[in-house]
Amino acid sequence: xxxxxxxxxxxxxxxxxxxxxxxxxxxxxxxxxxxxxxxxxxxxxxxxxxxxxxxxxxxxxxxxxxxxxxxxxxxxxxxxx
Numbered sequence: 001x002x003x004x005x006x007x008x009x010x011x012x013x014x015x016x017x018x019x020x021x022x023x024x025x026x027x028x029x030x031x032x033x034x035x036x037x038x039x040x041x042x043x044x045x046x047x048x049x050x051x052x053x054x055x056x057x058x059x060x061x062x063x064x065x066x067x068x069x070x071x072x073x074x075x076x077x078x079x080x081x
Contacts, residue, residue: 004016
């Protein structure tokens with residue numbers, strides 16, 4: 001699954017266009033490296049999303065084509081740091 005789609009489905013970023021813009025601006029890192037929106041994510045990848053001064057760091061636990069609000073939180077887990 002593409003990174004931008006995963007960010008939207010997991011609700012880490014609300015809209016796919018916003019996820020695309022964040023990737024293009026270099027504000028999304030996968031395993032420590034800047035990633036394009038088309039990057040194919042896999043279970044175990046570590047995402048870092050830079051939002052203003054905050055940095056969200058999460059590990060991908062599962063990849064689903066669709067997730068409702070309750071299921072979305074189970075697709076990843078936040079990491080310290």
